[in-house]
Amino acid sequence: MRKYVGFLCLILQVSIGHCGPVGRPDFVSDEMIALAASVVNACQTQTGVATADIEAVRNGQWLNSTPLKCYMYCLWEQFGLVDDKRELSLNGMLTFFQRIPAYRAEVQTAIRECKKIGKFFADGDNCQYAYTFNLCYSKLSPRTYYLF
Incomplete structure (x- = not known):
């Protein structure tokens, strides 16, 4: 269940398009948002963002902002999306987007590029890694990015 919820949170983090300041696409349900809420709240409390x-x-x-950067990493960590190298594991997100063909190629390209860029600029700082990845992703795939 933790992996499922983690998968949902990362989806929420990267999949809500820019339909206005806080818009979301149809494939992100209210149930998904509700499942992610407790982890979002925990990460806000933990990081002080x-x-x-x-x-x-x-x-x-x-x-x-360091709290903002660490919040981004906390979301990954709390949902089990950090691998043994303390890097973002993207298998769950890619699996999800396989079911949404309209986004598949865009998401795969953004993930591949941003993971490299994020690691390069992080210099061992997990919070900076998450922030740099998210910033890159928001630029390469703005219609699928949303920070929950």
């Missing part, structure tokens, strides 16, 4: 900082990212304003 302000809701306003998360909303700023949703609106395209990327703050250089």
Whole structure:
């Protein structure tokens, strides 16, 4: 169940398109959002990130904030999406997007490129890795990115 919820959170993190400041596509259900809520709240508490900082990212304003960066990594970690190298494991997200052919190629390209860029700029800092990946992904696939 933890892997399933983790998979859902990462989907939420990267799959809600820019249909306005807080829009979401049809394939992200209210149930998925509800399943992710407790982990989102836990990561906000753990990192101290302000809701306003998360909303700023949703609106395209990327703050250089350590709590925000660590929040992004916390989401990955809490949902079991970090591998033994402490890097983002993307198998679940790719599996999900196999069922949504319209996004498949775009998502695969963004993931491949952003994982490399994220690792390069992180210099061993997991929070910076998550932030750099998310920023890259939001630029390469804006219609599928959303920070939950």
